[in-house]
Amino acid sequence: MGTLQHIQHQISALNDLIKINNDRITGYQKAVDGTADTGLKTVFEGYIDQSKGYVNELNDYIHQLGGSPADGTTLSGKFYHAWMDVKSAFTKKDNQSVLSDCEYGEDVAKSAYRKALDDKELIWEDEKVVSLLTNHFNGLKISHDAIKALRDSAKQEA
Numbered sequence: 001m002g003t004l005q006h007i008q009h010q011i012s013a014l015n016d017l018i019k020i021n022n023d024r025i026t027g028y029q030k031a032v033d034g035t036a037d038t039g040l041k042t043v044f045e046g047y048i049d050q051s052k053g054y055v056n057e058l059n060d061y062i063h064q065l066g067g068s069p070a071d072g073t074t075l076s077g078k079f080y081h082a083w084m085d086v087k088s089a090f091t092k093k094d095n096q097s098v099l100s101d102c103e104y105g106e107d108v109a110k111s112a113y114r115k116a117l118d119d120k121e122l123i124w125e126d127e128k129v130v131s132l133l134t135n136h137f138n139g140l141k142i143s144h145d146a147i148k149a150l151r152d153s154a155k156q157e158a
Helices: 003-033 038-064 075-090 095-118 127-157
Strands: none
Touching (some): 003 038, 003 095, 038 127, 095 127
């Protein structure tokens, strides 16, 4: 793979991660709207801010590569959020189900970052992108574990 192809591959892969983070922002916004629990709203808003920060860092890196950052969401994310809207219209949204939906979203985000970190063409001799993605991935693991613990706690209260 030549240098130009490598850069184009990096830009494309990083744009996919921007879209995943935009999905995450949309998902947590739905979670904020889906709970009356002010403590959970604060947690969800923190994760919205976390993903906005990740998007900004990815945007900056894509600009350094000479590319144009994405601004949308993934098609699968759109389908998932539409399904969540339909599901919530017919079922009661308790904290446990809201947190289960959030955990699913965290799993998807972690998986996308794991795939990017395992992509040898993406990280080809580029410690800067490896560091950026590793930091994001580690933050997502912490977020996932926190959401899972909250979900398990809500399950015990139910």
